[in-house]
Amino acid sequence: MIKLHQGGVYLVNGDTIMPEKTDPHFGIREFTGRSFSREEARRETITYSILKAHNQGTSMEHPRLRFDCLASHDLTFVGVIETAKASGLENFPLPYVLTNCHNSLCAVGGTLNEDDHRYGLSAAQKYGGVFVPPHQAVIHSYMREVYAQCGSMILGSDSHTRYGSLGTMGIGEGGGELVKQLLEKTYDIDYPEVICVYLRGKARPGVGPQDIALAIIGAVFEKGYVKNKVMEFVGEGIENLSADFRHGIDVMTTETACLSSIWQTDGVTKEYYDCHDRPEDYKKLKPGLAAWYDGLIEVDLSKIKPMIALPFHPSNVFAIDEFNSNAEDILHSVEEEANKIIKTRFRFSLIDKIHKSRVKADQGIIAGCAGGTYENIMAAATTLKQGRLGNDVFSLSVYPASQPVMIDLIRKGAWGDLAQAGVSLRSSFCGPCFGAGDVPASGQLSIRHTTRNFPNREGSKPGEGQMAAVALMDARSIAATALNDGALTPATDLDLDYDHPRFSFDSGVYQTRVYNGFRKGNSDVELQYGPNITGWPEMGALEENLLLGIASVIADPVTTTDELIPSGDTSTYRSNPIAMARFTLSRKDPAYVGRAEEFQALERKRRAGEALPREVQSLLETLSSSGGPAVTAQNTGIGSVIYAVKPGDGSAREQAASCQRVLGGWANIAREYATKRYRSNLINWGMLPLIMDGEADFQSGDYIFIPGIGSAIKEERESIKAVLIRADKSSPLTFTIGELTGEERRILLAGCLINFYRREIIPV
Known part of the structure; x- marks a missing residue:
């Protein structure tokens, strides 16, 4: 079904796979008439050509990228714009699309969501942006429909910024990286490794894009x-996939932890651009004669079955029929994981979902950038023509990805067919993907064609005894399950013809409602601030030494961004950094905020020149007398740090890092960081991304002293010496920080990117 090749491979003529041999010219000459070195062949990938076209620097080993377009939704755009404004923003130098799809509905009441939307429109008018009002489109559908171009690059402040199926390299990052683009800076990375995903064969009827995506995620995620x-x-199997099918696979590549994705383009891609009245945005993209890849994933589409990703990660994948055959044992392991997460007397159960040897779900959702496409919803409508949902527990809601999708579903009758079947029909809204809509009842199991099923992602609050769970499935199998009163059913069990009329795109609603102000900014426009919209608090520069109080120790194998800063109702305060920060780790370690604030209070005293508590002053004196450089309150910053084994899987939301910084955080300590974007968020907010080997013998309340950290950053030291201090003993520690660009070092020294771009630059 899926084979992972070990080591590099050449792809010759786009269809012949050659594992790398000792002779780098092995077998290539007879197919192409010439030899290729590895370096020559590396430049034959689609990826290389796009990155080269966007590189503003002189080296392709360390490209400095400028993007063609930016995109944010209403969970992030206020923070991005306020950060850029504080850093010297004058106008948007490239198209910046502000969509309103994450907080279209208010989770806790009040005017906060609409206040943010009003702010977004005023920012688009002032700086020359594009504003997509609520309920018009989810962010990634709009970007596909209007802004994707073959060979272009889009940067978004959402982790699922993926448009590779349209020949566009999309990258999801924290807001700080968008700020850099708005200030006409660059996105600086090491040239990434490129993995070939070779598709062959044809998917069986009833197998959808989510099935293919989950199978790939299950094969690659744990292995990294x-x-x-x-x-x-690439591969001949691509020609058997429609554009919507490709989108559905592509957007889920985020859950593999990859940086980006790109697909070869063909007649199907051209038809998509023609359909959307943008034929000029199509061009043929394909690898060269002999392209060298750092690895290869071989996917036989014909052998993939309908899949299910069980809680609590998209990589926890089983074929639905295999899961049904062994459900009790598998669900027991999921329960054990859930009860580790809850850490209360409340016990979460899934075994009770087994009825007459079948697992029964309580809720179904088809929504968002992954599920809400035209073909997915049409497939569900086709299925549900065979029956009705009934009036028992199981419910099904459908959210189209955009108004043009909804309009065509209405015109073709599918919208009415779904309503007749008992489906709850909604507007274009991302809420179910992150717990701001259709939150299941406690103890329920929801099956969803959305992007994630992390703990609490559906909106439950385990700390308060509220616990639900999500399993990911394809729309086709969700609809088949709906026919069976919620009993999990692979769509291949039904003999259905999924052919349907082609999609017809009507841009009229966008022409009517979307504000397109690129290059039309008006500096006289006043930004419209609601009562919840506040600027960033002052953040100091990095001192020569750091005294860090350990505010939380998380021993879980992976810590998601949703656990660092919960989504759902807490995100209502996204535009108020101080209010938002009080939710940091609230569902993982509720005592964290109090501990962090205690250390922050010490730093405020220090910066104000006030006397520190006697025990802290004595500690500084002891450290100063240890034989090294003088340690004083004037050259030693005080703050907090968290330890997590592998933090940052999931969302690009910068609040996972910025909220720690607002509470006085100066660093994270980890064995590794789950994603580049989380590490970038830490750096952009002035937090040290420290790495340590081995187990951490830390406890909350311990101190870590890092002498000479300012000099270590300036001098690019490979290792950073520190001391763990607790009441009964002290012991040496050694950290690494990984490679930093010159700009990243300056940002860390300045204390955050706002300070740096205000020109509070410390010479390096």
Whole structure:
């Protein structure tokens, strides 16, 4: 079904796979008439050509990229614009699309969501942006429909910024990286490894894009096979996939932890651009004669079955029929994981979902950038023509990805067919993907064609005894399950013809409602601030030494961004950094905020020149007398740090880092960082991304002293010496920080990117 090749491979003429041999010219000459070195062949990938075209620097080993377009939704754009404004923003120098799809509905009441939307429109008018009002489109559908171009690059402040199926390299990053683009700076990376994803064969009827995506995620995630790499999709199997089918696979590549994705383009891609009245945005993209890849994933589409990703990660994948055959044992392991997460007397159960040897779900959702496409919803409508949902527990909601999708579903009758079947029909809204809509009841199991099923992602609050869970499935199998009163059913069990009329795109609603102000900014326009919209608090520069109080120790194998800063109702305060910060780790370690604030209070005293508590002053004196350089309150910053084994999987939301910084955080300590974007968020907010080997013998309340950290950053030291201090003992520690660009070092020294771009630059 899926084969991972070990080591590099050549792809010759786009269809012949040659594992790398000792002779780098092995077998290539007879197919191409010439030899290729590895370096020559590396330049034959689609990825190389796009990165080269966007590189503003002189080296392709360390490209400095400028993007063609930016995109943010209403969970992030206020923070991005306020950060850029504080850093010297005058206008948007490239198209910046502000969509309103994450907080279209208010989770806790009040005017906060609409206040943010009003702010977004005023910012688009002032700086020359594009404003997509609520309920018009989810962010990634709009970007596909209007802004994707073959060979272009889009940067978004959402992790699922993926448009590779349209020949566009999309990258999801924290807001700080968008700020840099708005200030006409660059996105600086090491040239990424590129992994070939070779598709062959044809998917069986009833198998949808989510099934293919989940199978790939299950094969690669735990191995880290594509982590921070680019996935380049090629192969004869692509011609058997529609554009919507490709989108559905592509957007889920985020869950593999890759950096980006790109697909070869063909007649199907051209038809998509023609349909959307943008024929000029199509061009043929394909690998050269002999392209060299750092690895290869071989996917036989014909052998993939309908899949399910069980809680609590998209990589926890099983074929639905295999899961149904062994459900009790598998669900027991999921329960054990859930009860580790809850850490209360409340016990979460899934075994009780087994009825007469079948697992029954309580809720179904088809929504968002992955599920809400025209073909997915049409497939669900086709299925549900065979029956009705009934009036028992199981419910099904459908959210189209955009108004043009909804309009065509209405015109073709599918919208009415779904309503007749008992489906709840909604507007274009991302809420179910992150717990701001259709939150299941406690103890329920929801099956969803959305992007993630992390703990609490559906909106439950385990700390308060509220616990639900999500399993990911394709729309086709969700609809088949709906026919069976919620009993999990692979769509291949039904004999259905999924052919349907082609999609017809009507841009009229966008022409009517979307504000397109690129290059039309008016500096006289006043930004419209609601009562919840506040600027960033002052953040100091990095001192020569740091005294860090350990505010939280998380021993879980992976810590998601949703656990660092919960989504759902907490995100209502996204535009108020101080209010938002009080939710940091609230569902993982509720005592964290109090501990962090205690250390922050010490730093405020220090910066104000006030006397520190006697025990802290004595500690500084002891450290100063240890034989090294003088340690004083004037050259030693005080703050907090968290330890997590592998933090940052999931969302690009910078609040996972910025909220720690607002509370006085100066660093994270980890064995490794789950994604590049989380590490970038830490750096952009002035937090040290420290790495340590081995187990951490830390406890909350311990101190870590890092002498000479300012000099270590300036001098690019490979290792950083520190001391763990607790009441009964002290012991040496050694950290590494990984490679930093010159600009990243300056940002850390300045204390955050706002300070740096205000020209509070410390010479390096």
